[in-house]
Amino acid sequence: MDVDLVLLESSLWVGKKRYWAVLTGWHFNWTERDKKNREKMTVSVPVSEVVGVEVSQRSQSEEADREFTVFYVKRTSSRSSNQLLWALGRTQFSCPSRDLRDQWLTQLRMALKTHSPSRPHRLLVFINPFGGKKQGSHIYQSLVAPLFELAGISCHVVVTERANQARDHILKKDLTDFDGVVCVGGDGMFSELLHGVIGRTQQEAGLSEHDPTLTLQSCDLHIGIIPAGSTDCVCFATVGVNDPVTSALHIIVGDSQPLDVCSVHHGSSLVRYSVSLVGYGFYGDVMAESEKHRWMGPLRYDYSGALVYLRNRSYAGIVQYLPADPQLSSPRDKTRCLSRCTVCSKSTDRRLLAQSTNSSSLHGSQFSSDSEGEWVSVEGRFKAVSLTCMSSSCPRSPLGLSPSAHLADGTGDLIIVRDTHPLGFLTFLHRHTTTQDQFDLPFVDVHRVKAVRFSLPLGTEDNEDEDEGTVKDEGLVEDGEALSKSGSQQHLAERVEERGMTNDRSVKKKDLSFGLCCSKTPSVSVWNCDGEILPYPEILCRVHGQLVRLYARGIEDRSAPPFTNCKGRAFLHN
Numbered sequence: 001m002d003v004d005l006v007l008l009e010s011s012l013w014v015g016k017k018r019y020w021a022v023l024t025g026w027h028f029n030w031t032e033r034d035k036k037n038r039e040k041m042t043v044s045v046p047v048s049e050v051v052g053v054e055v056s057q058r059s060q061s062e063e064a065d066r067e068f069t070v071f072y073v074k075r076t077s078s079r080s081s082n083q084l085l086w087a088l089g090r091t092q093f094s095c096p097s098r099d100l101r102d103q104w105l106t107q108l109r110m111a112l113k114t115h116s117p118s119r120p121h122r123l124l125v126f127i128n129p130f131g132g133k134k135q136g137s138h139i140y141q142s143l144v145a146p147l148f149e150l151a152g153i154s155c156h157v158v159v160t161e162r163a164n165q166a167r168d169h170i171l172k173k174d175l176t177d178f179d180g181v182v183c184v185g186g187d188g189m190f191s192e193l194l195h196g197v198i199g200r201t202q203q204e205a206g207l208s209e210h211d212p213t214l215t216l217q218s219c220d221l222h223i224g225i226i227p228a229g230s231t232d233c234v235c236f237a238t239v240g241v242n243d244p245v246t247s248a249l250h251i252i253v254g255d256s257q258p259l260d261v262c263s264v265h266h267g268s269s270l271v272r273y274s275v276s277l278v279g280y281g282f283y284g285d286v287m288a289e290s291e292k293h294r295w296m297g298p299l300r301y302d303y304s305g306a307l308v309y310l311r312n313r314s315y316a317g318i319v320q321y322l323p324a325d326p327q328l329s330s331p332r333d334k335t336r337c338l339s340r341c342t343v344c345s346k347s348t349d350r351r352l353l354a355q356s357t358n359s360s361s362l363h364g365s366q367f368s369s370d371s372e373g374e375w376v377s378v379e380g381r382f383k384a385v386s387l388t389c390m391s392s393s394c395p396r397s398p399l400g401l402s403p404s405a406h407l408a409d410g411t412g413d414l415i416i417v418r419d420t421h422p423l424g425f426l427t428f429l430h431r432h433t434t435t436q437d438q439f440d441l442p443f444v445d446v447h448r449v450k451a452v453r454f455s456l457p458l459g460t461e462d463n464e465d466e467d468e469g470t471v472k473d474e475g476l477v478e479d480g481e482a483l484s485k486s487g488s489q490q491h492l493a494e495r496v497e498e499r500g501m502t503n504d505r506s507v508k509k510k511d512l513s514f515g516l517c518c519s520k521t522p523s524v525s526v527w528n529c530d531g532e533i534l535p536y537p538e539i540l541c542r543v544h545g546q547l548v549r550l551y552a553r554g555i556e557d558r559s560a561p562p563f564t565n566c567k568g569r570a571f572l573h574n
C-alpha cells in the first residue's frame, strides 16, 4: 500500500486568510487557520486532479513574485439538469518568500509527474465542423484549447473536410508521439476514431478483423470525446453529461475507461464496430428517415421518430443469441455501472487472469461459440431488436436503452420488442424518457449476451433486389465503397450507393426508408449501427470486452466523494 508522505508543508495566504498547506503524493490540502491558530475548513484536491500550476501573471512586483496559482478540477452541478459537471477551479496562493514559492512550484509539478503518469502530452484532435449544431470548431477553440494549453498538452488539430478523413488518418498516418486521439463531434465522429484505432491495432498485430471468432488485440491509443454532435450518446454514457469542459478535463487528467465493442459481421466480412446501438426495426427506420432531414440538426431524430412511430411497422426475423453468465449480472438487476464498477473490475480481473494463464496471450486466440454455451433462438415479428454494449444513455433518454448495462463487462444487452399495438410501443418508448422500467412490459424481453445473430425467415422478401450470394463474399463496407477482401467491389459499391448506405451523413442520399408514399410495406428494415445504416439485414454481432479505452472514468457516484478524508477533519470537496 502506498504511503501518503508529506512532500511539502507551509503557511500560505489566500487573499487575507491564512492557510496551512500540505502536499502529499496524492493530495494537496489547504486548511484555514484563524488568529488563534485553530483549524477551520480544509479544501482537498487530489494531485491527479490538478490541471496545472502557474506563477502569477501579474506584472513583476515583489508581491507577484511570491504568488502561484493552482488550477484543478472542481465539481459543480448544472442548474438545469442537476448533472455533475467538472469545471476549472483556481486558487491563488501567496508565500512568505520567493524561495518558498519556487519550492511549491517544483514540488507540485514533480507530484503531478510522479503521481499522475497517465496524462497525455500530445494529442491528435479531429474536429467535424458540420456535426450537431455546427459548433465544433467554436467549442474547441473557445472552451477546450485554452484548457489543453494550460495543462501543457500540445495538439495537432485537423478540421475535417470529408467523412472518414479522421478514420483514414488514424489508419494510415504516423502516430508515433501521440498519446491519444480526440474527436470534437458526435457519435458518428467517435465511430470514425473507433474504426481507425481498432483497425490500426489489428493491422499492427497481424490479426484479421473479419473473423468473428478471433479475440482482437485491445487498443492502447486512448480516445477522447468532446461532445459537439446530435445524440452524443457515447460521451453521455461514459462521462454522465455532455459538456465540453468536463470532457476536456477528463482528457487532461488522463482518465482511462475501458469500453466493450461489438463487431458486426455479414457472411465472412466485418461490416462495422459499434459501442452504443445496433438496432433493427424502429431505430433503423428512424436513422434512415432522419438522413432526409439532416438540415434540422439534432431535431431530425424527434421528427423522424414521430414519423416512423406513426407508420406502425413491425418486421419478421429470427434472433439468436449466446447468453452471458447469469451469475455475474443481469440487465434487470437495477444496478448502475458507475465509476469503479465492481462488475467491470471483475471482468478486468478475469481478462488479466486469462492472459496470464494463456501463454500464447489472449489476443489472437479463438472465441469458440460452441464452448461458450448454447445459442437461444427467438422467431417472430418485432417492432425493434436492439443490441447495446453499454447503457446508451443520452439527453433524450437519461437512463438509456438498457439502464443496467455495463461499460466494460464484456457483454451486451439484447432488447427484443415483439410486435404490439401502437399504444403499447408508445409506452415502451416513453419509458426511455422517465425512470419507469421499459423492460417491465409483456412484449419486451431483455437478455445479457455475448453474441447475437439475426436472420430473415425463409421466404422473406429481402427488399434487396439482387442475389444475396454476391454480397456475402464482400468486405467491410464504408461510405459507399467496399473495403473488401475480394469480390465484385464495384457492384457492391453501386448497390450501397443506390440504397444510400453511406457514412457521409451530411450528404442526402436516395430515400431508403420506403416512406409513406410507397404502396408496398417493406418486409425488411435496416440496421442502425451507432448512427450508420448497414446494407444487410442478416448480421452476426460479437461483443469484445474492453477493446478500446476512453479518456473517461464512467459516471461518478454523487454520494461517494472522489477521495477520502483520512485525518477525520471537516473537508470541503473542491
Ligand SMILES: CCCCCCCCCCCCC/C=C/[C@@H](O)[C@H](COP(=O)(O)O)NC(=O)CCCCC
Binding pocket: 186, 187, 188, 189, 229, 230, 231, 232, 233, 276, 277, 283, 286, 287, 301, 302, 305, 392, 394, 396, 397, 400, 401, 426, 429, 430, 432, 433, 528, 529, 530, 531, 532
Ligand atoms: C415518446 C418519446 C420517444 C423517445 C424515445 C427515446 C429513445 C432514445 C434512445 C436513444 C438511444 C441512442 C443510442 C445512440 C445512438 C447514436 O449512435 C445515433 C447516432 O448519433 P449521432 O451521431 O450523434 O447523430 N443516434 C440515434 O440513433 C438516434 C436515435 C433516436 C431515436 C429517437
Ligand SMILES: Nc1ncnc2c1ncn2[C@@H]1O[C@H](COP(=O)(O)OP(=O)(O)O)[C@@H](O)[C@H]1O
Binding pocket: 127, 128, 129, 130, 131, 132, 133, 160, 161, 162, 163, 164, 184, 185, 186, 187, 188, 189, 190, 192, 228, 229, 230, 231, 232, 503, 504, 505, 506, 531
Ligand atoms: N467534414 C465533413 N463533411 C461531411 N461529413 C463529415 C465531415 N467530418 C465528419 N463527417 C461525418 O459526419 C457524420 C456525422 O458527424 P457527427 O459529428 O457524429 O455529427 P451528428 O451527431 O450531428 O451526426 C459522421 O459520420 C462523420 O463521418
Ligand SMILES: [Ca+2]
Binding pocket: 260, 389, 390, 405, 406, 407, 408, 409, 410, 411, 412
Ligand atoms: Ca458491456
